[in-house]
Amino acid sequence: MKTTIKIERGDVIRLVLGVVAVAGVVTTAAVCPGLLKVVVDATRGSYPRTSLKRAIHRLDKKGWFLAIEEGRSIKIVLSKKGRAAWMEYEMGTRKIAKPRKWDQRWRLLIFDIPEAKKFLREKIRRVLQQWEFVRLQDSVWIYPYECSDILALLRTKYGVRSEALALTVDRFDNDRWLCREFSLEG
Numbered sequence: 127m128k129t130t131i132k133i134e135r136g137d138v139i140r141l142v143l144g145v146v147a148v149a150g151v152v153t154t155a156a157v158c159p160g161l162l163k164v165v166v167d168a169t170r171g172s173y174p175r176t177s178l179k180r181a182i183h184r185l186d187k188k189g190w191f192l193a194i195e196e197g198r199s200i201k202i203v204l205s206k207k208g209r210a211a212w213m214e215y216e217m218g219t220r221k222i223a224k225p226r227k228w229d230q231r232w233r234l235l236i237f238d239i240p241e242a243k244k245f246l247r248e249k250i251r252r253v254l255q256q257w258e259f260v261r262l263q264d265s266v267w268i269y270p271y272e273c274s275d276i277l278a279l280l281r282t283k284y285g286v287r288s289e290a291l292a293l294t295v296d297r298f299d300n301d302r303w304l305c306r307e308f309s310l311e312g
Contacts, residue, residue: 143185143204143212213279222257222273228310230296235259235267235277237290246284253280260307270308 185191190208204212235254239247247265257276259267277292305311 143190143208143215210279210283214283222269222271222276224271228270229272231270232295232298232301232304233269233271233273233277234262234293234295235269235280235290236293237265237286239265239286239289246286250280250284250286260304268304270304270310 185208188207190205190211192203192205192208237247237250239250251261251267254261254267257269257273259269262268274292277290281287281290281292
């Protein structure tokens with residue numbers, strides 16, 4: 127008996143972006159058919175070819191891939207737009223790497239987003255909560271580990287470069303409760 131598995135559209139897109147991001151695919155065929163073979167091989171046939179083909183075609187039309195000629199072959203890599211999208215997908219699935227020993231420095235993100243962009247402000251708050259940042263005030267968030275790439279991604283992805291300020295601080299008054307919150311020795 128054949129079992130059908132419902133595949134979410136985001137799962138297929140995340141998979142295709144991940145394969146290209148990690149592998150930097152090299153092919154001698156036309157861009158999309160060659161990429162399809164690599165993605166099908168990488169998934170060991172666990173996704174239907176038609177779903178993968180549609181996803182690759184959609185992503186190619188959006189400009190998320192770049193085809194770079196290397197001699198007689200073509201290397202397929204993510205464009206800047208594709209890398210940003212892949213990071214966004216990854217934001218929902220990956221955790222920030224936590225070192226064994228805390229460096230005793232706090233990373234703060236302060237943002238001042240106007241009321242006219244309230245939806246954006248709420249979205250950023252949800253993302254920060256998902257990444258386990260702690261809210262100090264409505265628009266002041268803190269995290270104990272290095273996360274500059276995530277902060278840069280948030281500032282770039284949501285276009286709040288001038289409205290967001292990232293700081294690294296050694297100590298501030300009454301930070302013991304935060305040490306307990308993050309299970310740190312401090």
